[in-house]
Amino acid sequence: MVTLKSLMAGIGLALVAAAGANAQTLDCGTDTLCKIKAAGVLKIGTKDDYVPWSYRASDGSFKGMEVDIGTKIAEALGVKPEFVKVTSANRFEFLAQGQIDLMIASASDTAERRKVVAFVHPNYYSSGYTVLLPKAVKATQWKDISGQTLCAVQGAWYNKPAQEKFGVTVLAFAGTAETEAAMTQGRCIGLLEDDNQINVRLNNPKWADYHMPLPIEADTPWGMAVRQSDQLAPFGIYIAGSIAQMHRDGTLLKLEGDNGIAKSAYLVRMHESLKDHID
Known part of the structure; x- marks a missing residue:
């Protein structure tokens, strides 16, 4: 079965390889994916009080389903995840201002919010x-x-x-x-x-x-968000492919269960619609 990490072997690999090459030989300019590869860090905005999706453990580390998702995306890119605390009130501002690269913070995808940030499709959850x-x-x-x-x-x-x-x-x-x-x-x-x-x-x-x-x-579906300038750029395309693959191979359903969350109808429906028809 194709996994999120092996997604890099296709279109994602071409995008990441190109960005990685730029990071070593060229100025990344406005290419967020290139900058992430060059820094070796993906900055992810998430909440620290939304159990069990994203919260602080007793040792101060971030835990939860959204943290697990962000970790998998960073690992597939070959970089380290760095989680940054955001709140419902400041998460879009943090993203727009460049304090984070990716927002995974239980944010419902609405028309009004799309005026500020770009929600990457497919969505990853719903409520x-x-x-x-x-x-x-x-x-x-x-x-x-x-x-x-x-x-x-x-x-x-x-x-x-x-x-x-x-x-x-x-x-x-x-x-x-x-x-x-x-x-x-x-x-x-x-x-x-x-x-x-x-x-x-x-x-x-x-x-x-x-x-x-x-x-x-x-x-209403929850969306991961990137800056509007990244929506159709290599970083936005990579995140879109990552989400689709995690629906396809059942990763999101597994992470939901791993975090003690009852199986959601939305994730079941998305997995059924995107899963490998040959399996």
Whole structure:
């Protein structure tokens, strides 16, 4: 079976080899792939509080499914991954300003965000949004919480549509820990979050008194992002091929399971559509 690393033997190899040659003999100019090969480092922006996708382990290192994905991409390029902490509020700015080369930070691919960065296709994950509520709250429809306050992370794409569509008030904080603290202090009735994140919470006994009773809204793919100038350049093309290959060979499904995440319908569908028909 073809693996992500062996993808380099085809078009990816030609792109990387050319960039590698430039790195040794020429000024890389604006060629991001060339610069990465020359430096021997791929700078990847990811969150440090989004268990189990990207978070800090007790030793201070980055862990999670998105970290594993970034590590595989860097290894296939023959460089070291360097993970840089980003937040929902600053991740696009970090990428646009060149502080990172690649963003893998649970970012939903939306038309508004494409004005700032380039999302590389195919997308690598997907989620919608809903609310984590105490079981004491008996709401079953969004209309049941209209006018109520929900805690959320700053910069989350669904904060604005949830307010506009359902009449809730969103109290936004810098990170996940702050939203949890605010809810336990009674500053909001629940957490507005990705349904994937809520499912992970509900597997933890800590959240035994909470549930996810409302319908999931606006299922939206997550995208890896590069700078707009890299979208059709060697780096963007290489990342696109890497994502497609990880869908094709089942790597993303495996990494999902390795990180204790329930198998997602999106990854199953993408694997089925892209897998090798000869196998």
